Each structure stands twice: as structure tokens, then as C-alpha cells.
Amino acid sequence: MTQPLDIAIIGAGPHGLTLATHLLKKRPKWRSRLKIFDPSGQWLTVWQQQFNALDIPYLRSPAVHHPDPNPYALRHFAETRPGHFYPPYDRPSRELFHQFCQAVIQRWQLQEQVIPQKIQAIEPLKGRKASRFELHSPSGEPVITRRVVLALGPSVPQWPSWAENKQGERLCNAQQVDLRTLPLRGEQVVIVGGGLTAGHLAVGAIARGATVTLIHRRGMQVKLFDTDPSWLGPKSLKTFWEERDWETRWQMIQNARNGGSLTPDMMTQLRRVQKQGLLQLREHCQVVDLRRSGQQWQIFCDDGQTLKCDRLWCATGTQWDAAQHPLLKTLQDIAPLPLVQGLPVLDDHLRWGKTNIFVMGGWAALQLGPVARNLAGGRMACDRIVPALIKPSLA
Numbered sequence: 001m002t003q004p005l006d007i008a009i010i011g012a013g014p015h016g017l018t019l020a021t022h023l024l025k026k027r028p029k030w031r032s033r034l035k036i037f038d039p040s041g042q043w044l045t046v047w048q049q050q051f052n053a054l055d056i057p058y059l060r061s062p063a064v065h066h067p068d069p070n071p072y073a074l075r076h077f078a079e080t081r082p083g084h085f086y087p088p089y090d091r092p093s094r095e096l097f098h099q100f101c102q103a104v105i106q107r108w109q110l111q112e113q114v115i116p117q118k119i120q121a122i123e124p125l126k127g128r129k130a131s132r133f134e135l136h137s138p139s140g141e142p143v144i145t146r147r148v149v150l151a152l153g154p155s156v157p158q159w160p161s162w163a164e165n166k167q168g169e170r171l172c173n174a175q176q177v178d179l180r181t182l183p184l185r186g187e188q189v190v191i192v193g194g195g196l197t198a199g200h201l202a203v204g205a206i207a208r209g210a211t212v213t214l215i216h217r218r219g220m221q222v223k224l225f226d227t228d229p230s231w232l233g234p235k236s237l238k239t240f241w242e243e244r245d246w247e248t249r250w251q252m253i254q255n256a257r258n259g260g261s262l263t264p265d266m267m268t269q270l271r272r273v274q275k276q277g278l279l280q281l282r283e284h285c286q287v288v289d290l291r292r293s294g295q296q297w298q299i300f301c302d303d304g305q306t307l308k309c310d311r312l313w314c315a316t317g318t319q320w321d322a323a324q325h326p327l328l329k330t331l332q333d334i335a336p337l338p339l340v341q342g343l344p345v346l347d348d349h350l351r352w353g354k355t356n357i358f359v360m361g362g363w364a365a366l367q368l369g370p371v372a373r374n375l376a377g378g379r380m381a382c383d384r385i386v387p388a389l390i391k392p393s394l395a
Ligand SMILES: Cc1cc2nc3c(=O)[nH]c(=O)nc-3n(C[C@H](O)[C@H](O)[C@H](O)COP(=O)(O)OP(=O)(O)OC[C@H]3O[C@@H](n4cnc5c(N)ncnc54)[C@H](O)[C@@H]3O)c2cc1C
Pocket: 010, 011, 012, 013, 014, 015, 016, 037, 038, 039, 040, 044, 045, 046, 047, 050, 051, 054, 056, 058, 059, 060, 061, 065, 117, 118, 119, 120, 151, 152, 153, 154, 197, 327, 361, 362, 373, 374, 375, 376
């Protein structure tokens, strides 16, 4: 690519797509100024892989949350495709959401915009072109761009200390599990975690012939959504924005999300397999140590009990620490920014310091609140970033 770009979006997930459509809605002629970078070279690869690998039938969020600027677009799309919404609150099926996103990509003519590159470093150019950046990737020439939007998604999984250095095929995190490929029949699987991902893994493994023990350090929490819907608007966000202390804001985010939770329908499914003797629920239980025992793992819990299993999966969430993120930590060299519990203190337009680098997703949670990482957070981020992109005087 010889011509400098105007805007580079890094990450072709739901958030990158949301940014592209919201920007093109305001500036339809800007398509040629825009490129999206993702190692897969395609839209929504990670999203699709996660839903397929865990065999998730439908989304947790209602139909208004999606990457198109028109909140009703998914409902209109579904009119000719009945039976794809799950009650309550019309949560779209995986297929419907996928087909809809493909239609969005086509309608906004974004199919050809994704460049198959993983961006490893961002460097400011020196001298006369100091307002531009060079994007470096292991494959391909450096790309020069004026503005950058980071839509990277979460980084590495949160890995419990007792599992450190023991990772392998039979001990892995939820992101590495692909239920479709594993020979689970007759196996004993232990899953650590209390969120919806842990639930999907348990139900999926049992459907494939395994017996499962689900270990959670707290009691299972049942909630329809992972965050109360009041966080989508001023009802809860007003107090959040009035809070000027970043540590307190971070704590408000933790309180609002309150760790992982299961939807009521997932809890019903778990109770059903529990009654059939295929699932053991061990709540208020913590793993303290782990040892190999032939082909199996021996698990030691804080209540003195020991378990054996063929596979151990950690559904213990992801780390949100910019200091540990391969790309975000390189930004600290360009423009050092305070981090609060790992999250960057961005400006009101989600800009990294005084640079023309903008950040979306869970990384922008100190500004957007607890739904930043969800689909709804993508739209909230656009409300902040797009005005700054189309009117650079908003400094
Ligand atoms: C199993 C699961 C189900 C979920 N269900 C819902 C739901 O129903 N509703 C909801 O609102 N939220 C849901 N979420 C939360 C959230 O919406 C998703 O995690 C969503 O994928 C976030 O979108 P994203 O674009 O931020 O990240 P991702 O989907 O992870 O996309 C980020 C993209 O950036 C690319 N990338 C990363 N680093 C680089 C780099 N250095 N260079 C180039 N490209 C890079 C990645 O390859 C990836 O394609 C779910 C999450 C999970 C894990």
C-alpha cells in the first residue's frame, strides 16, 4: 500500500465493524480512506469461531445490539426469517446474527476493506510527517496512516496461578476449546468458572458424552444479562460519569459486572443435567493445587476434597491489562498514559493521550462503563470516536 491511509481500524471484530458503519453513515465517501487490519483477512472471525467452538445457539444480548447504525435493522432483517429470536427480549440466534452481519458488510461495501495483517507495533513518523503513524506487521510493508482506531477485543485469558506452566491439550482455557473436535465421550471434564462460557462448555461437553464437574469459587449467579440494562443509559452512567476518581470508576465497573453469571435458561439446562447425574456443581470451592496423575489431572480443592479428570478447562475470563497487551504496551512508548488497574485513562473521545489513536471495547471501560466490551459498548464508543474523526478540531 503506497498511498498513506487516513484511518486504520485494527481489528475486524464486531466493534471494528460498528465503527466502520457508523463512520460511513456520517461520511459515505470515506470508504476509500479506510482500511481494516486483521490477521484473518476477514470480518468477525474470532466472534464466529467462539460461537461455533462453544456451540452457542443464540446471543445473550437483545436484537437492538449489533454493528449497524440503525438499531432496528436486525429486526427488519429478521422479518423474512421467522423463528430466530429467543425469548425473552428477542435474543437473536447465532445464524441470524451471522447472516445479518454479512448483509451489513455487503450493504456498506466493506468486504474488500480488510487487510490480512496482524499489527505488531505502531510508531509515529518523525520530522515533517510527525502527525502520521507507521503500522508494522510481521507480513507486509509498513503502512502509513494519519489516524488509528484500535478495536482489538480482549487480550490474553486470565490464567489461575495453580495452572501456571501446566497448559497443554488437556489443560486449557475456554478460548482454546473447540467442542466440535474433541473426543469427549466417556471423559470426565472439570470446568472452573461461573460465567456463561463455563455453562456453554458444560452443556456442550455433556451433549458429547462427557460427565462434567463445574467448580466455582462463589455461588452461581443467575442474571439475564451480564450487566444491568440501566448501564446502557444515563440511569446508571450519569453517576459513573460524575465520578472523577478513576479507581472508584473501576470499582463501579467491577460491582456492576460482579464476575461471571449464568442466564436463567442456562441454569435450567444445568439443573436438568445435574438431576441426570451428568453434572456435579461445586460452588464456594477453590482449586488450590493440581498434579498430573498418568493421563489424568488430580485437582486439590480448598475444602480438602480431591478430584480426578481427563480434561480441565479454565473459563476464568480475560485479562484487561494494557501493560501486558502486546500492542497497547507499545503505545506507552509513544505517549505514556496513566493506567488504572490496567485500563488506560483515555480522553472523552477515547483518544490515547494527545495522539490520533482511539481505543474501543473493554479497553475504554473507564469512559464507557461496564458494557464497554459488549456489542452495546461498540455503539457507545462510536458516539465518542466518530465525531472526533470527522471533525478533528474536537481536540
Ligand atoms: C462466547 C462469547 C459470547 C458473547 N456473546 C455476547 C453477546 O451475546 N452480546 C454481547 O453484547 N456481547 C457478547 N460477548 C462479548 C463481546 O461482544 C464479544 O467478545 C465481541 O467479540 C467483542 O468484539 P470486539 O470486536 O471487541 O472483539 P473480537 O471479536 O475479539 O474482535 C477483535 C478482532 O481484532 C483482531 N486483532 C486483535 N489484535 C490485533 C492486531 N494486533 N492486529 C490486527 N488485528 C487484531 C482479532 O483477530 C479479532 O478479529 C460475547 C463474548 C464471548 C467470548
